[in-house]
Amino acid sequence: MGRYILKRIGYMIVTFYVVVTLTFLSMKMLPGTPFKFANRLSPEQLNQLKHYYGLDQPVPVQYLQYMWNFIHGDLGGSFQYGMQPVTEFLMQRFPVSMQLGIESMIFGTILGILLGIISGIYRGRFLDWGMVTLTVVFISIPSFIFAAILQYFFSVQIRIFPVIGWSGPMTHVLPVISIGVGVMASIARFMRTEMVEVLNQDYIVTAQAKGLSTSAVIYKHAIRNAMIPIVTVIGPMTAAVVTGSLVIENIFAIPGIGSQFIDAIVTNDYPMIMGTTELYAALFIVTIFIVDILYGVIDPRIRVSGGKPS
Amino acid sequence: MDHLMKITDLNVVFHIFGADVHAVRGIDLELNKGETLAIVGESGSGKSVTSKSIMGLIPNPPGEITSGEILFEGKDLVQYSQKQMQKIRGKDISMIFQDPMTALNPTMKIGKQIMEGLIKHQGLSKHDAKERAIELLQLVGIPNPEKRVDEYPHQFSGGMRQRVVIAIALACNPKILIADEPTTALDVTIQAQILDLMRDLQEKTGTAIILITHDLGVVANLAKRVAVMYGGKIVETGTLDEIFYNPKHPYTWGLLSSMPKLHAKTDKLLAIPGTPPDLSHPPKGCPFAARCPYAMKVCIDHMPEYTELSKTQKAACWLLDERAPKVDPPSTIGVGGEA
Numbered sequence: 001m002g003r004y005i006l007k008r009i010g011y012m013i014v015t016f017y018v019v020v021t022l023t024f025l026s027m028k029m030l031p032g033t034p035f036k037f038a039n040r041l042s043p044e045q046l047n048q049l050k051h052y053y054g055l056d057q058p059v060p061v062q063y064l065q066y067m068w069n070f071i072h073g074d075l076g077g078s079f080q081y082g083m084q085p086v087t088e089f090l091m092q093r094f095p096v097s098m099q100l101g102i103e104s105m106i107f108g109t110i111l112g113i114l115l116g117i118i119s120g121i122y123r124g125r126f127l128d129w130g131m132v133t134l135t136v137v138f139i140s141i142p143s144f145i146f147a148a149i150l151q152y153f154f155s156v157q158i159r160i161f162p163v164i165g166w167s168g169p170m171t172h173v174l175p176v177i178s179i180g181v182g183v184m185a186s187i188a189r190f191m192r193t194e195m196v197e198v199l200n201q202d203y204i205v206t207a208q209a210k211g212l213s214t215s216a217v218i219y220k221h222a223i224r225n226a227m228i229p230i231v232t233v234i235g236p237m238t239a240a241v242v243t244g245s246l247v248i249e250n251i252f253a254i255p256g257i258g259s260q261f262i263d264a265i266v267t268n269d270y271p272m273i274m275g276t277t278e279l280y281a282a283l284f285i286v287t288i289f290i291v292d293i294l295y296g297v298i299d300p301r302i303r304v305s306g307g308k309p310s
Numbered sequence: 311m312d313h314l315m316k317i318t319d320l321n322v323v324f325h326i327f328g329a330d331v332h333a334v335r336g337i338d339l340e341l342n343k344g345e346t347l348a349i350v351g352e353s354g355s356g357k358s359v360t361s362k363s364i365m366g367l368i369p370n371p372p373g374e375i376t377s378g379e380i381l382f383e384g385k386d387l388v389q390y391s392q393k394q395m396q397k398i399r400g401k402d403i404s405m406i407f408q409d410p411m412t413a414l415n416p417t418m419k420i421g422k423q424i425m426e427g428l429i430k431h432q433g434l435s436k437h438d439a440k441e442r443a444i445e446l447l448q449l450v451g452i453p454n455p456e457k458r459v460d461e462y463p464h465q466f467s468g469g470m471r472q473r474v475v476i477a478i479a480l481a482c483n484p485k486i487l488i489a490d491e492p493t494t495a496l497d498v499t500i501q502a503q504i505l506d507l508m509r510d511l512q513e514k515t516g517t518a519i520i521l522i523t524h525d526l527g528v529v530a531n532l533a534k535r536v537a538v539m540y541g542g543k544i545v546e547t548g549t550l551d552e553i554f555y556n557p558k559h560p561y562t563w564g565l566l567s568s569m570p571k572l573h574a575k576t577d578k579l580l581a582i583p584g585t586p587p588d589l590s591h592p593p594k595g596c597p598f599a600a601r602c603p604y605a606m607k608v609c610i611d612h613m614p615e616y617t618e619l620s621k622t623q624k625a626a627c628w629l630l631d632e633r634a635p636k637v638d639p640p641s642t643i644g645v646g647g648e649a
Contacts, residue, residue: 202409202413203412203414205407205413206423206478207426210404211395211396211398211399211401211427211431225416228417300464
């Protein structure tokens with residue numbers, strides 16, 4: 001197992017290096033400049049600015065410089081905020097997005113798995129039919145529409161939760177639900193399919209033939225096996241939710257990383273764009289790694305083949 | 311003599327897509343203590359449905375036992391609720407399945423899979439159950455059981471997994487063991503080992519075995535009595551010798567003829583032409599009439615009664631009626647040196 005993890009970490013570093021390099025190169029290919037009134041500046045002024053931000057160097061030199069700084073934990077300064085370090089912005093804003101994402105995932109995953117299990121057990125019956133309809137509705141409605149509806153009912157009509165903001169548990173409820181229902185619906189559908197499939201497996205009949213009660217068959221034999229594929233979707237979904245919550249962040253005025261990212265792209269704030277992209281990439285890579293490890297914990301077949309001493 | 315199990319006029323219907331499929335149509339069977347009864351027939355003849363009915367594992371819906379009784383030690387299992395059946399399954403009656411590759415839970419240690427039944431039915435502690443699981447693994451011939459009890463199914467080969475499945479089935483010393491095609495999914499060499507093991511274990515434990523198969527070689531190896539099923543009905547029953555050496559029903563003749571023979575002159579495989587009847591519209595008369603080379607007018611419209619041929623053998627065929635023309639069984643039956 002240790003050897004397997006080491007190997008995986010090696011791959012992760014390589015992947016991350018490729019992402020950083022590609023991000024850097026794509027920045028160089030972006031049209032326009034970071035300077036707002038570039039067309040009104042004289043060529044001398046423009047050159048002076050480029051020199052100040054180090055953009056006059058040849059690309060390979062810039063690249064090496066960037067990588068050197070990167071290794072030392074310096075992602076450069078934000079062009080739009082007077083060279084204030086990008087890392088400062090990320091450290092300040094990212095935890096908020098992360099918290100929102102994780103809370104939404106926990107909410108959505110737990111409910112989704114429960115609904116999926118129930119739906120799978122009662123497949124073809126009224127309960128299942130209702131559940132399937134509900135999930136289709138929740139998957140189809142975009143989260144921002146759902147957010148607006150929630151705001152209208154729970155903040156305007158029966159003022160339980162604040163309309164916007166991010167300060168204390170009450171402010172978390174609506175944004176978390178807005179993102180979470182989509183997660184819940186996707187996971188419920190997935191879990192239902194898995195449950196139906198697992199319940200048709202021969203080993204379920206074996207378990208019944210042992211005389212186990214229906215609930216023992218479901219708890220001990222069906223759910224664990226149905227969960228295995230779910231773990232694989234939860235990982236990428238977490239990353240997608242954390243990085244994809246920018247619309248919800250905007251609607252609820254949540255000081256997350258999403259709005260920052262959009263600003264950075266609009267203003268060609270290269271270091272900020274790169275920093276955020278790299279953070280997202282790192283998050284994705286780490287999540288997938290964790291999922292693979294978890295996968296091995298749940299599924300003994302993977303555990304053994306991964307840790308086979310060679 | 312009191313039978314361990316007596317099935318009378320069992321009817322099982324599956325309600326599928328608006329049609330009623332009559333999978334089992336009024337079968338009678340007896341099983342004595344410690345004996346091996348083989349139920350033989352091709353796919354769709356109703357043999358697996360019969361075994362699932364005994365276990366109470368007919369999925370309902372769509373399946374339904376419409377009439378008949380399954381008396382086990384004098385009690386009718388058809389009337390039992392699922393809760394009551396849970397106390398019978400695995401304890402008094404247990405089952406071995408066809409495909410050992412899929413019959414075990416891939417995410418549970420095999421020891422635990424054996425222990426479940428022991429804990430449920432015999433109230434053993436975890437520790438005792440594990441001891442017993444190790445004993446069982448030893449009994450079914452798995453080497454190094456102390457270590458293997460903590461392994462997962464994927465660490466076992468197909469034959470070894472079938473041994474585990476047998477260990478699970480035998481865990482609580484059942485009175486009846488239903489083996490549904492226990493060797494079909496295995497290599498031929500492994501088949502022989504598993505059959506030897508089953509015969510061995512039966513001698514040790516005295517369990518009665520209901521062997522469901524389409525493989526007459528397996529039957530010859532293990533069974534004392536044979537029931538031949540076709541189209542949801544039992545068309546002939548008898549002792550092993552009677553069925554193999556003195557078969558009376560044309561379907562039994564067909565089955566025996568279609569067994570590949572090692573020393574045959576031709577390399578042609580004999581098959582019974584045609585397909586089994588559509589059981590959503592079961593034929594009025596003999597189910598085999600449409601494929602039977604000896605079929606007469608009466609066969610189409612009237613189901614023949616059983617003719618008692620000996621104390622142990624009976625068959626349902628109009629050829630056995632005294633008014634029917636005398637027909638000799640085909641020469642292709644030849645049972646050579648098996649058994």
